[in-house]
Amino acid sequence: MITAAADGSSLDNPGPAGWAWYIDDSQWAAGGWPRGTNNMGELMAVLDLLRSTAAAGLSDEPLTVLCDSQYAINCCTKWIPGWKKRGWKKRDGKAVLNRGLLEQLDEALTGRRITFEWVKGHAGHRMNEAADHRARAAATAYRDGTPVDAGPGISGAGPASAALANSSSEGSEPPESGSGESEAQAPDQAGLFALPETPLTPDQKLLVELTRLEKLALSDQVRGDPAQMSELLAPDFVEHGASGRLWTRGRLLAELAPLASRPKFEALALMRLGPDTVLLRWRERTGSKVVLRASIWSRGGAHGWRMRFHQATPVR
Numbered sequence: 611m612i613t614a615a616a617d618g619s620s621l622d623n624p625g626p627a628g629w630a631w632y633i634d635d636s637q638w639a640a641g642g643w644p645r646g647t648n649n650m651g652e653l654m655a656v657l658d659l660l661r662s663t664a665a666a667g668l669s670d671e672p673l674t675v676l677c678d679s680q681y682a683i684n685c686c687t688k689w690i691p692g693w694k695k696r697g698w699k700k701r702d703g704k705a706v707l708n709r710g711l712l713e714q715l716d717e718a719l720t721g722r723r724i725t726f727e728w729v730k731g732h733a734g735h736r737m738n739e740a741a742d743h744r745a746r747a748a749a750t751a752y753r754d755g756t757p758v759d760a761g762p763g764i765s766g767a768g769p770a771s772a773a774l775a776n777s778s779s780e781g782s783e784p785p786e787s788g789s790g791e792s793e794a795q796a797p798d799q800a801g802l803f804a805l806p807e808t809p810l811t812p813d814q815k816l817l818v819e820l821t822r823l824e825k826l827a828l829s830d831q832v833r834g835d836p837a838q839m840s841e842l843l844a845p846d847f848v849e850h851g852a853s854g855r856l857w858t859r860g861r862l863l864a865e866l867a868p869l870a871s872r873p874k875f876e877a878l879a880l881m882r883l884g885p886d887t888v889l890l891r892w893r894e895r896t897g898s899k900v901v902l903r904a905s906i907w908s909r910g911g912a913h914g915w916r917m918r919f920h921q922a923t924p925v926r
Contacts, residue, residue: 612668615676615729615737616659618651619745621753622878628748629655630761631662632741639761642748651745652682653711660718666764672723678731678738687726690716754874817880820890820907823915825875830868839866844908844916852901852922871896887918900925 612633620627627646632638639658642651656675663673677683690712693699698706698713706712729735731742744761751758823842832838840863849857874895881889886909894901906919 611672611674612663613674613676613737614659615735615741616652616655616682617678617731617738617741617745618648618653618655618682619742619749620646620648620651621749621876623648625876626749626753627651628745628750628752628758629658630741630744630748631655631659632737632744633764635740636762637764638740638744639763640744640748641758641760642745642752644752649679649681650708650711651749652677652679653685653708653715655741655745656682656686657711657715657718660715660722660724662764664718668764669722672725674725674727676727676729676735676737678729678742680728683726683728685712686715686719686724690719753876813880813882816888817877817890820880820888820905820915821875821877821892823907823913823917824890824892824905826913827917828869828873828875833866833868836863836866839863841912842917844910844918847916847918847920849920850922852924873901894922 614631614633616629616631618627618629624645624647626642626644627648627650628640628642629651630638630640639662641654641658656677659673659675663669663671693706693712694716698709700706729738731738744759748758826832827839827842832842840859843859843862845859847859847862849862851857876893876895878891878893881891883889883906888907890905890907892903892905894903902923902925904921904923905917907915908918910916
């Protein structure tokens with residue numbers, strides 16, 4: 611009999627997301643996406659565990675899956691048959707969320723002897739903590755743009771779904787109420803993995819573009835060249851710095867220099883202030899130092915957008 615823990619993690623939910631399953635230190639796997647939800651991570655962890663054990667010739671072995679997600683357990687043990695019978699609709703007639711993952715789980719569960727056990731998360735359960743640590747590490751790697759440790763898989767064979775580890779998707783996850791099936795709300799994930807990706811909304815595309823410009827403004831290339839930085843700043847640009855110093859456009863360009871160390875960038879949210887003006891919030895991490903940052907961008911300039919205002923707030 612095989613016993614494994616499966617877990618998912620999403621930073622900011624939705625945000626950079628990871629999944630992992632864990633049997634022991636020599637048999638585990640992890641992966642994730644640049645953007646996803648906790649529920650997606652929970653489901654993918656179970657799906658990859660099923661595929662990995664099948665690929666290792668262990669389909670006939672009884673499998674106990676430890677989960678701290680009632681959502682994942684209910685999907686696999688209660689809800690999938692009913693959703694499938696109703697054409698992947700919930701009782702209230704709404705489309706089932708994460709359908710692409712659920713259809714693949716339905717196939718992977720067929721013929722398997724599987725028991726699901728709920729364990730309390732973040733309560734010191736050794737295997738659950740091991741899976742949680744690896745799932746969060748994968749999510750953090752996607753946030754920071756660093757390589758994801760996919761793990762050894764089973765018997766060194768590698769995870770069965772390694773090719774899916776870099777798949778991306780979009781979603782949001784406020785709670786649902788009143789349906790009796792407490793699934794999280796998100797755009798339908800019917801396009802995951804084998805199907806085309808869910809298209810980005812205009813705001814999501816804009817978030818990607820302004821994140822790119824913010825990171826460009828932090829780069830050594832731009833911070834070493836006032837002419838390039840000037841293309842990113844509006845004529846009336848002002849910054850309230852983390853130290854309390856007020857920076858005008860002229861002062862910043864006059865004292866411009868590459869950063870001593872490259873901060874880790876975590877986009878938080880985008881807010882439209884007008885037809886051509888948006889507010890971008892993000893979090894900067896440099897070692898143990900954390901700074902919350904907000905920038906106002908307006909249309910114009912060589913890059914299509916120019917920063918008009920920036921404020922930094924240290925987190926104590």
